[in-house]
Amino acid sequence: PGHVPTIRVALEAQGKEGVVTIQDNGIGLPADRARLFEPYVTTREKGTGLGLPIVKKIIEEHGGTLVLEDAELFGGTDRPGARAVVRLPIKVLTPDTQGAAQDAAE
Incomplete structure (x- = not known):
């Protein structure tokens, strides 16, 4: 059936x-x-x-990172495609901080 995006x-x-x-599983990232x-x-x-x-x-302003890299091969293709990886810190809400977070959101 050909390439299935x-x-x-x-x-x-x-x-x-x-x-x-x-x-x-598209065309991937450019060399540069x-x-x-x-x-x-x-x-x-x-x-x-x-x-x-x-x-x-x-x-980055939220304390995270963004990385672009080649994806693993999948979908029956021989080209790697592209992958974006976003990492962000997780803030654990306790009963004390949950109320403050809800107030700030309102």
């Missing part, structure tokens, strides 16, 4: 971090992948090159 999303707790992994986080760098005709830098900045 697939996206996988996983969420897990690892110690004091929440880890979100998003991967696809480090530049993807630079503002105004884009591979799309109408792209601004601001999406990934903004997302990375927001994640």
Whole structure:
């Protein structure tokens, strides 16, 4: 049937971090992948090159990290696709801090 585009999303707790992994079996990352986080760098005709830098900045402001890497092979393809791994600290709410967190959200 040919290539079937697939996206996988996983969420897990690892110690004091929440880890979100998003991967696809598409064309993968460019060779100069480090530049993807630079503002105004884009591979799309109408792209601004601001999406990934903004997302990375927001994640970092919340004490987390964003890493782009090659995905594992899956979906019957011979190309690795791309994987984004987001790590964010988990704050455990106790009865004392839960009320304060709810008040702050209102």
